[in-house]
Amino acid sequence: MRTRFTACFGMLIMLLGLAIVPCFSSKAEAAGFAIYEWGSRGNALGGAMVAKANDPSALAWNPAGITQLEGTHMQAGVAMISPMMDLTTTAGGTTTKNSMTKNVFFVPNAFVTQQINDNVWIGVGSFTRFGLGTEFDENWAGRYATYNTAIETYSINPNIAYKFNDYISIAVGVEFMKVRADLRKKLDATRLNDPSTYAGDVDQRLIVNGFTPGLNAAIRVTPNDQWAIGFSWRSKMDHRAEGSASYNVPTAVAAASPLFQDSSVSMNMNTPHMMFGGVEYKPLDNLSFEFDAVFSMWSDYSAIDYYFDKATAVGRQAIRADKKWTDVWKFEFGVEYLPIENLALRAGYFYDQSPIPDGYVDYMLPTSDRQNVSFGIGWKYENFTVDAAYNYLWMKDRTIAARPAEGIRDTEITNSHTHIVSLDMGFSF
Incomplete structure (x- = not known):
């Protein structure tokens, strides 16, 4: 028994290391802006974990749920995300098909919970809530808007949960989010933004880092053995x-222009207020259904402002990129069935509205409404657990009208899809 414990604990520590290291790496990025890959079980259930919330990943979904976990629980894992889309641009009578560069992005997570007494639990989660990762050939027709965008975040989120009785638990926490952005595009020194010529192209790269605190709160109510209700807010x-x-x-541009000087x-x-609500129904001890809804106040994300230390960088010191996004819903459904005691089979679906109105879609995040189907498996052996999931996500085709001043061309977005594979391991004692 001691040997088995040592082996399981060693594997978990290795996975915790893999989950934590990427938060310091420029490769810890993801496709999409809101990231929900917080655990393989949740991924397999289409994200429907807000009411269930009965494993350590509850720290991300609904930390009030950790009052269901006796003793100490540890869990860590990673989601591997591979997005793809085609963009067909038209400029000056020339139509060109471009494909997003194939990448696999790694989104890690790690969670630890500890029961203090019959009423109090604490826990710490580390996970990713937002991220962007879009890359194209640096000479593509949309290069004056972007050719490589990476916005990475990583959160550390300590929580304390209190169990009033067998029916009601609450939790509060503080979230510390690290943000890193690496934004690359071409600037046209002629100011014509004509993608058919390259002589005036200047390569611009912005790299910034920041650290921001936030708050979260949650509640979970179980009126009886068959029903559970959860709500959380970030x-x-x-x-x-x-x-x-x-x-x-380029040498010729440098000789003719006083601009494009390096600058701070x-x-x-x-990033928005987000509210999560869910209802779980268990008609049988080994069968559960859950429906969740997520409301994201993307109207909070109205613009990105850039301030340059030198006006000689781009000709002015302040630049605003208007976004004008709207508030949207995400709807999630998941089912979990245990054919035998320690084996769980899972499936899920979600529909996620795009917050980006026509007139503001750009190549940093050329997205539309998303749908996702998923399935997964969970296995438990004594105090050791393994969970795995596969998700297939696709988006509707979308048309972008030209905005030449921003480097946006008439564009057709097609074949947008993403494969996601995730794996978690956990241990309790």
Whole structure:
């Protein structure tokens, strides 16, 4: 028994290391802006975990649920995300098909919970809530808007939960979010933004880092053995990131222009209030259904502001990129069935509305409404658990009308899909 414990604990520590290290790596990024890959079980259930909330990943979904976990629980894992889409642009009578560069992005998570007494639990989660990862050939027709975007976040979230009785538990926490952005695009020194010529192209790279606190709160109610209700909230965050702007300037452009000088830069943006609600129904001890809804106040994300230390960087010191996003819903459904005591089979579906109105879609996040189907498996052996999931996500085709001043061309977005594979391991004692 001691040997088995040592082996399981060793494997879990290795996975915890894999989950934590990427938060310091420029490769810890994800496709999409809101990230919900917080655990393989939740991924397999289409995200329907807010009312269930009975494993350590509850710290991300609904931390009031950790009052169901006796003793100490540890869990860590990673989701591997591989997105793809085609963009067909038309400019100057020329139509070009571009495909997003194939990448696999790694989204880690790690959770620890501890029961203090019959009423109090504490827990710490580390996971990713927001991220962008879009990359194209640096000479593509949309390069004056972007050719490589990476916005990465990583959260550390301690919580305390209190169990009033067998029916009601609550939790509160503080979230500390690290933000890193690496934004690359071309600037046209002629100011014509003509993608058919390259002589005036200046390569711009902005790299900024920031650290922002936020709050969260949650409640879980179980009126009887068959029903559970959960609700959680995460606050809006006002991010301010500091860094540098650097330029690779062709010799002819440098001789003719006083601009494109390296500069310090700051970036301001907001991430939204998010509210999660869910209802779980268990008609049998080994069968459960859950329906969840997530409301994201993306109207909080109205613009990204850039402030340059030198006006000689781009000709002015302040630039605002208007977003004008709208508040949206995400609807999730999951089913879990245990054919035998220690084996769980799972499936899920979600529909996620796009917050980006026509006129504001850009190549940083060329997205539309998303749908997802998923399935997974969970296995438990004594105090050791393994969970795995596969998700297939697709988006509706979308048309973008040209905005030449922003480097946006008439664009058709097609074949948008993402494969997600995730694996978690956990241990309790």
